Structure formats: structure tokens, C-alpha cells
Amino acid sequence: xxxxxxxxxxxxxxxxxxxxxxxEDKAELCASIFAGNSRDGIHSHGLNxxxxxxxxxxxxxxxxxxxxxxxxxxxVIETWHGNLGPGMYNATQAMNRxxxxxxxxxxxxxxxxNTNHWMRGGTYGWxxxxxxxxxxxxxxxxxxxxxxxxxxxxxxxNPLVIAVPRKEGHIVLDMAMxxxxxxxxxxxxxxxxxxxxxxxxxxxxQLSTDPAAIRKTKRALPxxxxxxxxxxxxxxxxxxxxxxxxxxAKITADKKEYGVSQCFICLHKPDLHAGLVEEILNYTKxxxxxxxxxxxxxxxxxxxxxxxxxxxxGVVVNEEIWGQLLKM
Numbered sequence: 001x002x003x004x005x006x007x008x009x010x011x012x013x014x015x016x017x018x019x020x021x022x023x024e025d026k027a028e029l030c031a032s033i034f035a036g037n038s039r040d041g042i043h044s045h046g047l048n049x050x051x052x053x054x055x056x057x058x059x060x061x062x063x064x065x066x067x068x069x070x071x072x073x074x075x076v077i078e079t080w081h082g083n084l085g086p087g088m089y090n091a092t093q094a095m096n097r098x099x100x101x102x103x104x105x106x107x108x109x110x111x112x113x114n115t116n117h118w119m120r121g122g123t124y125g126w127x128x129x130x131x132x133x134x135x136x137x138x139x140x141x142x143x144x145x146x147x148x149x150x151x152x153x154x155x156x157x158n159p160l161v162i163a164v165p166r167k168e169g170h171i172v173l174d175m176a177m178x179x180x181x182x183x184x185x186x187x188x189x190x191x192x193x194x195x196x197x198x199x200x201x202x203x204x205x206q207l208s209t210d211p212a213a214i215r216k217t218k219r220a221l222p223x224x225x226x227x228x229x230x231x232x233x234x235x236x237x238x239x240x241x242x243x244x245x246x247x248x249a250k251i252t253a254d255k256k257e258y259g260v261s262q263c264f265i266c267l268h269k270p271d272l273h274a275g276l277v278e279e280i281l282n283y284t285k286x287x288x289x290x291x292x293x294x295x296x297x298x299x300x301x302x303x304x305x306x307x308x309x310x311x312x313x314g315v316v317v318n319e320e321i322w323g324q325l326l327k328m
Contacts, residue, residue, distance in 0.1 A: 001316055009038060009039075010031045010032055010034075010035035012325050012326065013050065020058070021064050021065070030089060033092075034046050034049075037119055037120045038315050038316070038317065039307055041307075041316075042122070043317075047325065048187065049183060051324055054328065062084065062116050063083065064086060066084055067083065067085055067093070068083060068085060068090050076101050077242070078110050080113075081114055082112050082114045087115055091262065092123075092127065094110045094115075094262065095127050095135065095264045096127075097264075099133055101266065108264075109263070110264045110265075111242040111243035111261070111263050112263070113243040114246065115262055117258075121139060122161055124137050125137065125170075128163050129171075131165075134266065134272070136264075138159065140156045140158050140236045140239050140240075140251065140260055141156030141248065143155060143156060143248055144157050145178050146201075148225060151205065155177070155236070155248060157232065158177045158231075159174065160173075163300075164272070165272065169300065171299055177229075178222060178223060178228070179197070179221045182215060186211070195214075196209070197209065199214055199220060199221055200221045202214065236248045238263070239262065243262075246261060284296065285297070
């Protein structure tokens, strides 16, 4: 296992982004997010995703110079155009705007069209929680799941994030609509491991634990079967209705995942009843584990644990992809 100091990892990302004509501030922010994702154990949207991101920049699908622009306002709801800028930068700006609206009005909603992949959606949940807000955000994506009862991919995995601020460690749910995100399946494939439970369908239409087979068919299993299928569809509908941007169907027609739609919602009030929240967590975490020595964790707890370990010992990296980064 190879571990790299966080700052070294971030500086390598930044070096490459500056070579790709990223302005200094955007290179710093995007490098920090890529490094932060790996630091927190989300390798699929940190170092492992970086070569794909670089390729998209070189193909002109991500415009390093672009910044989001306001299209219109309706009360506490704003619609922005991402101008195909870097997804992490656009998402950070959108969440900052939703936070500002929420601190002024109690609620802030920013819908963004024509932006790009935000990497780990949880990044923006942590951002909202750090600002003392409840944060909810979601995005659509290229089709990678069948509708329940269907045989071809027509739904994006459309990640959903819900975050609640907490002094002892924020509660942050970050979930794709598929049982395993494609990035997570890539992690298993790189380690030559099977998925712990069925994650999608193989070419014979059978449920499979083979990540390579599922990534080939693009028929990931919706979480909760028909429930995940329905939720993925509705998230795409809500995004398109609010922002007027590209749906999963239009994204998929271009065969490349760019120009996606996203939404950022913040809720703010002075008292979020921290004591009552602790009662819920204690009630949940003190239940009996299903295996001897098992541990029950709230969403975000393991992420924070990994973050602290990475800051102390260094960030775990895939040696092959780390080597690729050094040669860029």
C-alpha cells in the first residue's frame, strides 16, 4: 500500500491543471477537491478519476476558463448556466450561493444547467454543513442503469447527497442510485475483487458480482430495485424542470458525460436541535451489530475516520495511476 502526503498529492494535481491552462484559483480549488476525495477514501472520484478528467479537458468538453453565469431568479430559487466549466468549481460556487441565500432567507436553491461532473457529490454536502446549513444536492448523469423491468440503460445513477451539520462530525449521506457507483466498481476491478453483493447485470441478463461485466453492459442494479429506479427518474425530472438543462437522455445521446444538470439546496436556522439529533444517532448506533465485534456507523462517520487517518499517515493511492499522474 502506497501512501502520499496530502499536500504532495494536491500539488501534483495542481501542476497538471496549470499546464492545462486552468487559472490559478481554479487549479487550486480543483486540485484540493481531487486530493480531498482521495484523502477521504473516495478514490473513485479522486486520483482514479483524474486521468479521465484530464482527457475531457483536452477534448474540449471541460472549459477551464469558464465560470457559471446567472440566468434568472424566482424568489429563493436561482437558475445558473455552467458554461461547461470545471464541474467541481461550478458546484462549489453554486453551493456557496445556496448557502448565502439560505442565510438570508432560511432557504436557498440553485439549479445549474450545462455544467460538468462534480466528482464526489459529498464534497458539497460537507461544504454546506461546514457553513452550518443542512445541504441537499443531486445531479443527473449518463445512462448507466435500466428502468425497472427494462433491458437497456436509460437512467443515470443520479447521486443524491443530504448533509446535516454536527459539531462532533457532520452527518453526510452520499449515494448513487445504483447499488455501486461505476467509480466504486472500478475500484473493485482494479483490485481484482468481486463485489460483495450483486451490483448489476451481465451480458446474459443475470445478476452479477463481476464489476467488469457490469461496467461493460452499463446495466447497474438500481438501489432498492424499482424504488431506486423511480427515484433516479424523478431526480432527472426535477433537475430538468427546475434548470431547463440537459436530461439523462440528451447526455447519453452524446455518448460522453458532460453538460449535466445539478441542483443545490440549503436550509438554515439558528437552532437545529443538536440534542435531539444526538438522541437519534445514539439510538441507532447502540443497536446490536449483526456480527460479533461489528460497528454501526452513521453516514459520514467512516469518511471522517478515513480523513483523519490520511492526514496522519498519508493518502492511499493506486500505484499505477499515481505513476501516470507523475508523468503528465
